Amino acid sequence: MRKPLLIAVGILLNTSAALAQQPVQPLPKVGGCPLGYYSSGGYCVPSSGGNSRxxxxxxxxxxxxxxxSSGNYCLSSPSNEREAIQKSGKGCPLGWYSSGGYCVKSR
Structure with a gap:
C-alpha cells in the first residue's frame, strides 16, 4: 500500500515542478533571437532539438x-524551476515575488 502512494506523490511532485518552469514557446522578435531560438516571421521560435530554455x-x-541574459531576452538557467513575468505596476500578484522588473512565481 505504501509503494503506490509513494509513486503517486512522486508523480505529483514531478508534475508540479515541470509546470513551474518557464514555458518554452514562440516569443515576439525583439532584435536577434535568444540562444536556442530561430527567427520565423516576427517571432523567435524554439529550435526543434529540445535544447531550448x-x-x-x-x-x-x-x-x-x-x-x-541572451540579447534582448532572459533565458531560464538549467537549474531554474520557476516562472517569471514582466512586472506591471509596483507589485506582483499573490503567489509571486518581485525580482527587479519582474515577478517570479513562488515555489
Missing amino acids: GAIEKSGTGCPLGFY
Whole structure:
C-alpha cells in the first residue's frame, strides 16, 4: 500500500515542478533571437532539438533571479524551476515575488 502512494506523490511532485518552469514557446522578435531560438516571421521560435530554455523579453538591463541574459531576452538557467513575468505596476500578484522588473512565481 505504501509503494503506490509513494509513486503517486512522486508523480505529483514531478508534475508540479515541470509546470513551474518557464514555458518554452514562440516569443515576439525583439532584435536577434535568444540562444536556442530561430527567427520565423516576427517571432523567435524554439529550435526543434529540445535544447531550448524558457525565455522572456528583457525588461531594463537585468534578468530575474534564475535567468540569464541572451540579447534582448532572459533565458531560464538549467537549474531554474520557476516562472517569471514582466512586472506591471509596483507589485506582483499573490503567489509571486518581485525580482527587479519582474515577478517570479513562488515555489
